[in-house]
Amino acid sequence: MPQVTVTEHLLLHQKRTPMATGRFTSLLNQLILAVKIIAREVNKAGLVDVLGFTGDINVQGEEVKKLDEYSNSVLIHRMRQAGVLCAMSSEENAGIIEIPEGYPQGDYVLIFDPLDGSSNIEANINIGTIFSIYRRKTPSNSAATLEDLLQMGIEQVAAGYFIYGSSTMMVFTTGQGVHGFTLDPSVGEFLLSHPDIKIPERGSIYSINEGYRTYWDDATKEVVDYFKSPDNENGAPYSSRYIGSLVADFHRTLLYGGIFMYPYDRRDPSKPKGKLRLLSEANPLAFVVEQAWGLATDGVNRTLETQPTELHQRVPLFIGSPADVGKVREIYKKHGVI
The missing domain is CATH 3.30.540.10 (Fructose-1,6-Bisphosphatase, subunit A, domain 1)
Known part of the structure; x- marks a missing residue:
């Protein structure tokens, strides 16, 4: 061919x-x-x-x-x-x-x-x-x-x-x-x-820097505990894979399924809304993942519907398989995070 x-x-x-x-x-x-x-x-x-x-x-x-x-x-x-x-x-x-x-x-x-x-x-x-x-x-x-x-x-x-x-x-x-x-x-x-990449509906890999767990809120801790639990909807703990290079972690997630997470944390007061930039990182990858039938959110709200107010605006990001990102939304809403 x-x-x-x-x-x-x-x-x-x-x-x-x-x-x-x-x-x-x-x-x-x-x-x-x-x-x-x-x-x-x-x-x-x-x-x-x-x-x-x-x-x-x-x-x-x-x-x-x-x-x-x-x-x-x-x-x-x-x-x-x-x-x-x-x-x-x-x-x-x-x-x-x-x-x-x-x-x-x-x-x-x-x-x-x-x-x-x-x-x-x-x-x-x-x-x-x-x-x-x-x-x-x-x-x-x-x-x-x-x-x-x-x-x-x-x-x-x-x-x-x-x-x-x-x-x-x-x-x-x-x-x-x-x-x-x-x-x-x-x-x-x-x-x-x-051609025509489609992300799996649910994956078996979660990707996050767990070294920052001390700085997470309760909702984020429950999210990660869910993926690590044998009682999740997969019936087995997800594997942990974190490269520390957004493109590399996202590319693996897109092809194999699962979820990449970079939540807000209290570690750096200069970045109260997270680390990743909305315009140059979160939005383009969110557009890609949605076109591949996945989801991207800040925990509750759709990333692509966030109105930017500054060029280097930062946001939390949960991106990947729709069932896995949907679970994050469910847990965040339960905790009253808006």
């Missing part, structure tokens, strides 16, 4: 995917090019470290950036060239990333986490890039504003992630199901490898 590329897949489904216009395809192709550059650097990061090129100055006398900073700069540079964006937002930048005067502009907005899990690079653990795409709200002949970025997740036109590991994969949705593509280095193309 002939292999299908990302672009071919978009064209094949164009009638069912209204946003798969030439401009949208151009946006996606520029994003893919940026990710190929990042993947190349990720794959040789260990060698570069061994050879001594990760100090402040390399042997050519050039400043060497950390990989997450490098990934951020690559994405910003490439996406400014795309000619289809009016603004961007990155987890690494405090404010709106504007498209400078003189650059062609469009009606799309891109929000991204350039290198999720980058603290795990030296341990050779999977890391990734998360992205979210919206249409602008303000008129096309005006400068983009926060209104264009602070949109609810249900208004996304596309979202997904790239994961760098034993292979480089792209998993994304345009609101018509979820599909996975694997980079074939021999041809330099992402080829369809996981």
